[in-house]
Amino acid sequence: MTTAHSNDPTRRDSPYSTGGIAEAEIDQSTRTPVLFFFSTALLWLLLSTLLSLVTAMKLHWPGFLDGVEFLTYGRFRAAAVNSFVYGWAGLSIIAVGFWLLARLSQSKLPNSPVLLVAGVFWNIGLLIGIGGIFLGDLRGHFLLELPRYSVPILMIAYALVGVWGVMAFYSRRLRVTFVSQWFLVGAFFWFPWIYSIAQVMLFGAPVRGTLQSVVAAWYAYNVYALWLAPVALAAIYYLLPKLIGRPIPHYYLASVGFWSYALFAGFGGVAKLSGGPVPAWISTAGIISLAMLLAPVAIFAVHYFGTLSGQYQKVGKSPTLRFLLVGIVAFMAAQVLMSLLAFRGFQEVVQFTHVQTAFWMLCVYGFFSMVIFATAYFMMPRLLGTVWPSPTLVKTHFWSALIGIGLIVGGLGLGGWIQGARLLDPDIAFLDIARGTLPWLVTASFGWLILLIGHVALFLNFALMACCACLTSPASGRESLFANPPEMKVRTT
Amino acid sequence: MKNGILLFIGVFSAVALSWAILILTGFQTYGNLRPYVDDITGDAFPTPMTGLAERGRAVYAELGCVSCHTQQVRRPGFGVDHQRGWGDRQSVARDYIGQHQVYIGDIRIGPDLRNVGERDVPEFDWATWHHLHLYNPRMLVPGSLMPSFPYLYEKRKIVGQPSSRALPLNVGDGYEVVPTERAEALLAYLRNQRLDYSLPEAEDLTVEAWERRHEQEPE
Numbered sequence: 001m002t003t004a005h006s007n008d009p010t011r012r013d014s015p016y017s018t019g020g021i022a023e024a025e026i027d028q029s030t031r032t033p034v035l036f037f038f039s040t041a042l043l044w045l046l047l048s049t050l051l052s053l054v055t056a057m058k059l060h061w062p063g064f065l066d067g068v069e070f071l072t073y074g075r076f077r078a079a080a081v082n083s084f085v086y087g088w089a090g091l092s093i094i095a096v097g098f099w100l101l102a103r104l105s106q107s108k109l110p111n112s113p114v115l116l117v118a119g120v121f122w123n124i125g126l127l128i129g130i131g132g133i134f135l136g137d138l139r140g141h142f143l144l145e146l147p148r149y150s151v152p153i154l155m156i157a158y159a160l161v162g163v164w165g166v167m168a169f170y171s172r173r174l175r176v177t178f179v180s181q182w183f184l185v186g187a188f189f190w191f192p193w194i195y196s197i198a199q200v201m202l203f204g205a206p207v208r209g210t211l212q213s214v215v216a217a218w219y220a221y222n223v224y225a226l227w228l229a230p231v232a233l234a235a236i237y238y239l240l241p242k243l244i245g246r247p248i249p250h251y252y253l254a255s256v257g258f259w260s261y262a263l264f265a266g267f268g269g270v271a272k273l274s275g276g277p278v279p280a281w282i283s284t285a286g287i288i289s290l291a292m293l294l295a296p297v298a299i300f301a302v303h304y305f306g307t308l309s310g311q312y313q314k315v316g317k318s319p320t321l322r323f324l325l326v327g328i329v330a331f332m333a334a335q336v337l338m339s340l341l342a343f344r345g346f347q348e349v350v351q352f353t354h355v356q357t358a359f360w361m362l363c364v365y366g367f368f369s370m371v372i373f374a375t376a377y378f379m380m381p382r383l384l385g386t387v388w389p390s391p392t393l394v395k396t397h398f399w400s401a402l403i404g405i406g407l408i409v410g411g412l413g414l415g416g417w418i419q420g421a422r423l424l425d426p427d428i429a430f431l432d433i434a435r436g437t438l439p440w441l442v443t444a445s446f447g448w449l450i451l452l453i454g455h456v457a458l459f460l461n462f463a464l465m466a467c468c469a470c471l472t473s474p475a476s477g478r479e480s481l482f483a484n485p486p487e488m489k490v491r492t493t
Numbered sequence: 494m495k496n497g498i499l500l501f502i503g504v505f506s507a508v509a510l511s512w513a514i515l516i517l518t519g520f521q522t523y524g525n526l527r528p529y530v531d532d533i534t535g536d537a538f539p540t541p542m543t544g545l546a547e548r549g550r551a552v553y554a555e556l557g558c559v560s561c562h563t564q565q566v567r568r569p570g571f572g573v574d575h576q577r578g579w580g581d582r583q584s585v586a587r588d589y590i591g592q593h594q595v596y597i598g599d600i601r602i603g604p605d606l607r608n609v610g611e612r613d614v615p616e617f618d619w620a621t622w623h624h625l626h627l628y629n630p631r632m633l634v635p636g637s638l639m640p641s642f643p644y645l646y647e648k649r650k651i652v653g654q655p656s657s658r659a660l661p662l663n664v665g666d667g668y669e670v671v672p673t674e675r676a677e678a679l680l681a682y683l684r685n686q687r688l689d690y691s692l693p694e695a696e697d698l699t700v701e702a703w704e705r706r707h708e709q710e711p712e
Contacts, residue, residue, distance in 0.1 A: 067644070193508055262508075282519060
């Protein structure tokens with residue numbers, strides 16, 4: 001997977017060159033499916049934020065919506081998490097992923113209704129699934145709660161995406177040579193693979209005893225590490241050099257980074273089984289692999305911060321870059337802390353505490369969602385041929401996202417650490433410790449409320465933009481708030 | 494194209510490796526554990542779940558108890574689970590082989606439940622306390638953060654004799670509260686959560702073993 005060409009975004013043979021087809025033409029070919037997937041993803045994001053807010057509130061206010069079966073805490077939590085992962089993340093991955101793939105392979109997407117049908121199926125399957133969770137058909141493994149009957153619908157939908165992906169693959173003009181493409185191909189393939197294995201080994205023909213817990217831990221972590229994270233990394237690798245207008249330094253390390261990430265990430269999930277009812281070598285393998293993951297993470301850091309170095313003044317000017325930078329920092333922080341806290345001395349404290357939730361949010365929101373937001377801010381004006389109508393709403397979204405996630409991760413991280421430390425003192429009663437976390441849980445609820453405001457801002461802005469795009473014909477020469485940096489302008493025409 | 498196929502193979506192998514090493518090897522090494530049979534008494538442990546308990550397992554999943562409770566005891570010396578009364582030894586793989594779906598959980602918003610079936614309750618008898626607690630946790634544990642599950646119980650008019658299963662609750666003249674079948678099933682499942690037998694592989698993971706080690710090498 002070594003690359004002969006340069007990743008210099010200003011050169012003709014770079015992955016950023018469109019090889020003759022106008023970039024706008026490629027974007028146009030992706031327009032309908034990307035808009036469809038992204039707008040439904042946004043609806044799921046709004047729903048899951050609302051559900052998460054209620055879930056968070058129920059934790060410190062048990063009387064809130066209590067005593068009604070379908071409103072019970074466990075169902076809210078499952079519905080919130082699943083609509084976030086399979087709704088927001090799953091659909092936005094397809095939107096962003098195909099847009100990136102089309103651009104990177106320098107070819108128009110084959111025009112076909114297959115993708116839209118897949119999108120409709122996915123949404124219906126998920127809607128049925130979330131409804132089923134509230135009705136009590138949820139299952140008891142994290143991220144696998146969706147009821148039995150919604151699974152085949154989701155699988156059919158994903159298979160259609162796959163069929164279509166293969167079609168797109170065959171029609172491409174460029175060889176798979178850029179690191180973003182590897183991550184995207186990986187993500188699109190890894191997800192169905194881990195999902196089917198988990199379904200079969202946990203529900204179809206369940207393995208025995210706590211081997212189920214191994215499968216469940218392996219799956220849950222890989223949803224993040226082998227599905228969400230690779231897409232976000234691909235987007236960073238594409239957008240960062242493009243926006244900064246300079247190549248990635250030490251790009252030759254990219255293949256080492258990619259392959260070592262792919263190799264070690266799969267093992268990371270079982271680290272949390274430390275001290276659990278499984279053979280000790282399993283969690284040891286997880287701990288070691290989390291430490292090994294620091295190698296690819298260091299390579300990514302060299303690439304990202306190397307590209308950014310000396311260019312931070314650009315971050316203030318570009319909303320895309322601002323979101324991107326938060327995402328990059330969150331990713332680095334999450335990986336380093338995860339490797340560190342996996343060691344047994346730390347596990348003794350943080351295992352089973354709110355720190356786990358803080359980690360989860362840092363990964364799927366601080367990192368993944370922020371990068372997807374960045375991509376959307378860059379991508380949408382180009383797809384719709386118009387600018388984001390309200391810079392104020394963009395700012396509102398950015399600051400709400402940053403403050404909201406800060407409150408959640410900070411609150412639950414710190415509160416969880418204190419909770420864990422106090423749990424190690426047998427003289428403090430369990431309930432006192434649990435009640436001691438209340439201020440932190442309230443902090444997290446505020447965080448969710450602020451996130452909700454941000455998501456509403458994003459949604460409004462997007463809806464306005466889509467309306468504008470319908471009303472005005474695509475303006476070709478209009479200056480966009482998210483325009484390419486001047487260096488690139490020269491080349492793209 | 495060549496590039497594409499290589500990439501595909503590589504990507505496939507990467508995830509296949511973690512699957513093969515963790516899950517397949519796990520399956521080989523402990524996927525077929527049998528119950529442990531005590532030589533002297535001939536009893537087999539862990540005891541299998543009854544049909545009622547198995548239905549209770551479904552109720553446990555349905556109500557999302559797993560989002561707040563773990564079912565795994567850490568070994569003495571790694572945390573203080575035993576001092577909190579959550580079990581005198583670490584729970585090990587064999588303890589779970591009787592369960593069709595294993596919910597070891599990963600967050601403790603509430604206490605661990607792995608040995609709740611043998612745990613003493615502060616008042617009433619075991620079943621009554623747990624019924625009342627599920628019906629309304631704050632009635633027994635002021636300040637509890639657990640949701641209430643009153644829909645597992647039925648408030649009904651007393652016809653003839655009050656039911657022997659009625660909970661000791663005062664809900665107005667002529668009325669009583671009785672557990673539904675789901676409540677009984679859930680309790681059977683909780684009752685099945687116990688660690689009051691020993692297994693050879695857990696002998697080193699008990700409180701006694703830990704205390705013995707502690708005495709030998711004082712800090």
